[in-house]
Amino acid sequence: MRKLLLAFCIVLVGFVFIGRLFYLQVYSNNSNSILNDNAIRKIYEYPKRGFVYDRNGQLLVANQPSYDVMVIPREVKTLDTLEFCGLLKITKEDFLKKYNRAKRYSSRLPSVFVAQLSKEDYAYLQEKLHKYKGFYTEIKALRQYETAIGANVLGDIGEVNQRDIKKDAYYKLGDLIGRQGIEVSYEKILRGRKGVKYIQKDRFNRNIGNFKNGKYDKLPIPGKDVNITIDAKLQEYGEILMRNKRGGIIAIEPSTGEILAMVAAPTYNPNDLVGRKRSKNFTKLYNDSIAKPLFNRSLQGVYEPGSPFKLMNALIGLQEGIITTNEKITCQNGYKYGGSFMKCHCGYNVRNNVKDAIVKSCNAFFATTYRRILDNKDNASLGINVWSNHVKSFGLGNFLNNDLSVGQKGLIPDRKYYENAYPKEFYSSYTISNAIGQGEVQTTPIQLANMVAAIANRGFYYTPHIVKAIKGESLDKKFTTPKYTSIDKKHFEAVIEGMHRVYTSPKGTAYSLRVKDIEICGKTGTVQNYAIIDSVKTDLTDHSIFVAFAPKENPKIAIAVFVENGYFGSRFAGRITSLMIEQYLTGTITRQDFEDWILTHSLENEYAKPYSGKPFKINKQTEYQVVEKNPIDIERIKILRQKIND
Amino acid sequence: MIRETDRHFKFDWIAILLFFSLAIFGWINIISASQSGEEIHLLDFTKSYGKQLIFIGLSLFLILLLLSVDSKFYERFSSIIYVISMLSLVGLFIFGKNVNGATSWYGIGGMTIQPSEFAKVATALAIAKYLSDLNTNIKQLKHQINIVIILLIPAFLILMQKDAGSTLVYGAFFFVLYREGLPKLYLQLGTLLLFSAILSLKFGIIITSILITIAVTIKILFFSAKKIRKRIPKIIAISAIYIGFAFAVGYVFTNLLPPHQKDRITIWLSLEKDPIKLERMKKLEAYNLNESEKAISSGGFTGKGFLDGTRTTGKFVPEQHTDYIFSTVGEEWGFLGSAAVVIVFVLLMLRVLFLAERQKTTFSRVYGYSVAAILFFHFLINIGMVMGLIPTIGIPLPLFSYGGSGLWGFTILLFIFIKLDSNRINEW
Numbered sequence A: 001m002r003k004l005l006l007a008f009c010i011v012l013v014g015f016v017f018i019g020r021l022f023y024l025q026v027y028s029n030n031s032n033s034i035l036n037d038n039a040i041r042k043i044y045e046y047p048k049r050g051f052v053y054d055r056n057g058q059l060l061v062a063n064q065p066s067y068d069v070m071v072i073p074r075e076v077k078t079l080d081t082l083e084f085c086g087l088l089k090i091t092k093e094d095f096l097k098k099y100n101r102a103k104r105y106s107s108r109l110p111s112v113f114v115a116q117l118s119k120e121d122y123a124y125l126q127e128k129l130h131k132y133k134g135f136y137t138e139i140k141a142l143r144q145y146e147t148a149i150g151a152n153v154l155g156d157i158g159e160v161n162q163r164d165i166k167k168d169a170y171y172k173l174g175d176l177i178g179r180q181g182i183e184v185s186y187e188k189i190l191r192g193r194k195g196v197k198y199i200q201k202d203r204f205n206r207n208i209g210n211f212k213n214g215k216y217d218k219l220p221i222p223g224k225d226v227n228i229t230i231d232a233k234l235q236e237y238g239e240i241l242m243r244n245k246r247g248g249i250i251a252i253e254p255s256t257g258e259i260l261a262m263v264a265a266p267t268y269n270p271n272d273l274v275g276r277k278r279s280k281n282f283t284k285l286y287n288d289s290i291a292k293p294l295f296n297r298s299l300q301g302v303y304e305p306g307s308p309f310k311l312m313n314a315l316i317g318l319q320e321g322i323i324t325t326n327e328k329i330t331c332q333n334g335y336k337y338g339g340s341f342m343k344c345h346c347g348y349n350v351r352n353n354v355k356d357a358i359v360k361s362c363n364a365f366f367a368t369t370y371r372r373i374l375d376n377k378d379n380a381s382l383g384i385n386v387w388s389n390h391v392k393s394f395g396l397g398n399f400l401n402n403d404l405s406v407g408q409k410g411l412i413p414d415r416k417y418y419e420n421a422y423p424k425e426f427y428s429s430y431t432i433s434n435a436i437g438q439g440e441v442q443t444t445p446i447q448l449a450n451m452v453a454a455i456a457n458r459g460f461y462y463t464p465h466i467v468k469a470i471k472g473e474s475l476d477k478k479f480t481t482p483k484y485t486s487i488d489k490k491h492f493e494a495v496i497e498g499m500h501r502v503y504t505s506p507k508g509t510a511y512s513l514r515v516k517d518i519e520i521c522g523k524t525g526t527v528q529n530y531a532i533i534d535s536v537k538t539d540l541t542d543h544s545i546f547v548a549f550a551p552k553e554n555p556k557i558a559i560a561v562f563v564e565n566g567y568f569g570s571r572f573a574g575r576i577t578s579l580m581i582e583q584y585l586t587g588t589i590t591r592q593d594f595e596d597w598i599l600t601h602s603l604e605n606e607y608a609k610p611y612s613g614k615p616f617k618i619n620k621q622t623e624y625q626v627v628e629k630n631p632i633d634i635e636r637i638k639i640l641r642q643k644i645n646d
Numbered sequence B: 001m002i003r004e005t006d007r008h009f010k011f012d013w014i015a016i017l018l019f020f021s022l023a024i025f026g027w028i029n030i031i032s033a034s035q036s037g038e039e040i041h042l043l044d045f046t047k048s049y050g051k052q053l054i055f056i057g058l059s060l061f062l063i064l065l066l067l068s069v070d071s072k073f074y075e076r077f078s079s080i081i082y083v084i085s086m087l088s089l090v091g092l093f094i095f096g097k098n099v100n101g102a103t104s105w106y107g108i109g110g111m112t113i114q115p116s117e118f119a120k121v122a123t124a125l126a127i128a129k130y131l132s133d134l135n136t137n138i139k140q141l142k143h144q145i146n147i148v149i150i151l152l153i154p155a156f157l158i159l160m161q162k163d164a165g166s167t168l169v170y171g172a173f174f175f176v177l178y179r180e181g182l183p184k185l186y187l188q189l190g191t192l193l194l195f196s197a198i199l200s201l202k203f204g205i206i207i208t209s210i211l212i213t214i215a216v217t218i219k220i221l222f223f224s225a226k227k228i229r230k231r232i233p234k235i236i237a238i239s240a241i242y243i244g245f246a247f248a249v250g251y252v253f254t255n256l257l258p259p260h261q262k263d264r265i266t267i268w269l270s271l272e273k274d275p276i277k278l279e280r281m282k283k284l285e286a287y288n289l290n291e292s293e294k295a296i297s298s299g300g301f302t303g304k305g306f307l308d309g310t311r312t313t314g315k316f317v318p319e320q321h322t323d324y325i326f327s328t329v330g331e332e333w334g335f336l337g338s339a340a341v342v343i344v345f346v347l348l349m350l351r352v353l354f355l356a357e358r359q360k361t362t363f364s365r366v367y368g369y370s371v372a373a374i375l376f377f378h379f380l381i382n383i384g385m386v387m388g389l390i391p392t393i394g395i396p397l398p399l400f401s402y403g404g405s406g407l408w409g410f411t412i413l414l415f416i417f418i419k420l421d422s423n424r425i426n427e428w
Helices: A004-027 A081-088 A092-105 A119-126 A162-167 A181-185 A187-191 A232-241 A275-287 A307-320 A354-360 A363-375 A380-392 A428-436 A445-456 A489-504 A570-586 A592-600 A604-612 A631-645 B004-008 B013-033 B048-068 B071-076 B078-095 B115-132 B141-160 B164-179 B184-203 B205-223 B228-256 B259-268 B275-285 B287-298 B325-357 B362-386 B404-422
Strands: A040-045 A059-071 A111-117 A135-145 A157-159 A176-178 A195-201 A207-210 A226-228 A247-253 A258-265 A329-331 A334-337 A340-343 A350-352 A467-470 A521-533 A536-550 A557-563 B097-099 B102-108 B111-113
Touching: A004 B164, A004 B287, A004 B325, A004 B362, A059 A092, A059 A119, A081 A092, A081 A111, A081 A119, A092 A111, A111 A119, A111 A135, A111 A275, A119 A135, A176 A181, A176 A187, A181 A187, A232 A247, A232 A258, A232 A570, A232 A592, A232 A631, A247 A445, A247 A570, A258 A570, A307 A354, A307 A363, A307 A380, A307 A428, A307 A445, A307 A489, A307 A521, A307 A536, A329 A363, A334 A363, A334 A428, A340 A363, A340 A428, A350 A354, A354 A363, A354 A489, A363 A380, A363 A428, A380 A428, A445 A489, A445 A536, A445 A557, A489 A521, A521 A570, A536 A570, A536 A604, A557 A570, A570 A592, A592 A631, B013 B048, B013 B325, B013 B404, B048 B404, B071 B078, B071 B115, B071 B404, B078 B102, B078 B115, B078 B141, B102 B115, B111 B404, B115 B141, B115 B164, B115 B362, B115 B404, B141 B164, B164 B184, B164 B362, B184 B205, B184 B228, B205 B228, B228 B259, B259 B275, B275 B287, B287 B325, B287 B362, B325 B362, B325 B404, B362 B404
Parallel strands: none
Antiparallel strands: A040 A195, A059 A111, A059 A135, A157 A176, A195 A207, A226 A467, A247 A258, A247 A557, A329 A350, A334 A340, A521 A536, A536 A557, B097 B102, B102 B111
């Protein structure tokens, strides 16, 4: 026994050690990867973020340097806080708050003290920074908007938050990520891939050289430049026209599905969301719950489409064979169904064929058509599903599945949708409002523009998209493959003829909106709407809607214009439509009277009404708010016309 | 007669092979631990690995010298060697050079010599000599006291030089003495004292007292022939001694121990209840341990490879080429390499023990036993400390840690025994 005690102890300790080694190295060792090794410092190199150009190659978004002031708390020596705070434009409380935050994070490691100094502030600071030990600057790239337009299209970038990091391990604290617009939809292409350098550090956190001579280092891959489909001039013109108004303009090139302009009003200058002022300005925009400048009305605004939707019912009626192109339906200054009556303004005993009906926007004609479509089958339940499918084949009632970061489905009801309201019996008269684009039907401006593009193409459309070209990459197939509607080509001519006569016929709702030498086909719309004021449903002035495409043959542009509370379709939306079309097709305008009218008429008074707390009048009783032309806008228009002539 | 040529083959080549494999692997790890990413020039003698190469070369001469001396020399001159060694320790108080707070070195030219590394050998020789004396009976208290004096002189001198780790090594002789017939009572006493010390620190005096009393009661009731009634006073008396000891430990811990040692024990036993405080303590007081554990852990199963240990290269573990050399093994050679080192150490110690048991003279046996025990203590304390199993005590890992004195100390320690062993055939 005595002889064995030491031998026993030796063997026992041997086993204990091996056990401990196993525990440390095999059992609790998580990863050997250099990414998790905190003896290796990873220094990221940020690539250039891709530039954004418009369809004609005009530079819209570039980059600018910004400077972060960094601090390593343990290296900070006593300093003249007053002067330092002055240089950084912060208060002493801010200074202490930031300093303590950095210290809490780590006294050895650098953290951002003040982010994103402007070039001017940096130049000033740089001269004096050497006096402040422990502080230094780091360069970072920010966006530089070469234009004041297209905030909703171009979007912006901001620092990642914890959620982004959790979702995608690529991002590290302090990285920038697309927040809105194209910056979101093409984030991965624009950002490129950051490079990384592995640096061996010692226990005092000093760099002592490249890890393995840079064997694992990766060079940054620069982001790719993107050409977007937007025509910067058209976009700018649209934004100028929409000043003092709320709503949206969407213009699409029917032959490609490219979005030529996407105006959301009110808008803001994209440069407001760059750098240090971003968070302050963003909060301001975000909190504006009345004008909602961050709300992209052309993509997210869900409205009843109103009269332009009648085009759909005409097409479906022709396709289903329940009306013919020459068949006339009598309007009795309205349409009687069940015990109700839908008013119209045609007059008594007026007989309209489909073209006349479009020209006059005859409610009775489309109510009849709609009911016939639904009753064409055994029962309205089947009929409404047939109707619904036809409508949906135009891209209405669902996401367009495009490359825009936001969107709305809208609503095209089918039998299932009505099951709650009408569980048993279901007659075509129950949903008669759908005939004239009201009732349950809801669309977004971009869906309407796409519908018009499909009509302009006589039966197909390309998914509307914002990307025109990415260097070295081909476009997504879904943007180059036509999507066919369920309406045969031959049925479009009558409808298009009707839309054309809206402009050319003296009875047409857009007769006054004609533009010389351009064959425009369009349709006005006026949509009732209301707001809840003090829990009372109060009618507001109608929305003004207009859809159109031009020229009639070989269409180049399809457009939907939506002006909130603009009353008649022809009043605001119609004028803007004519101006936009002419501007796009010819580079200038002949209807100077329209431009003058639009620039001098504001709807701000209209928008103030629900918040005024006083009773107000709507529609016909509305008084125009006339404003002075904005001299800056006049200058901008002049410049954008000039460029064309160059 | 035995011819000269045959005698060489009587050396235990297994032990020699194990010795050299450890020394060479140790040197390889010193290379890693003393570089920081720059190019390696093995013959750069300004670097630790270059110096260690010289030390290893010199130890080869030392080995030849040790093996060529007549084996009787060691026994005959053991007392003189002991006295000289003790004088060299005393001399430190006058001529010693202070390094990191310990006065354990002589500075000769550019070199430093640490006499405590050689004092172990001298003490082992002295103990072997004393126990092999036919007049010595280890069962007698008088002789036990003499033995304790032989051990306490170097232990005390070294402790005075603030080298607590090297002092602790003299505890290794307990195994030797027990092997040579020290009464069992001492083993029980020692074990129980150790346990009561740890228990009282960890669980407090009350629980410890209860446990001690139960243990003592069981011991006396079952292993004593006397009547129960007569045993009760004995139980009480013995328990009281232990409990008194436990109190003393608590007192020493809270009032007498230097703060850094107190913290080391606090961390080891997790005495601090507040986890945040404990974590902060670990970062501050056990920085080395913390980093060393992380370095070992980061090695994983196969290790990062020679010179590829990022924590070693980055010098995250202070003193890595000396006391913390095992963390380099852990990081660069992983579980496979570190376990291999542990196994080779175990084999070397078992081999020495095996050889010791087959010695024909008491002197050789006791000396061999001392070699194994001293190696064991270094092995236990150093690797245990580096892996956080026992509190931080500064003590080198034999043949691995950088340093000439340490390497030569162990070379002399082992090769005297190899020489003694080779000569056993001539003994009777």
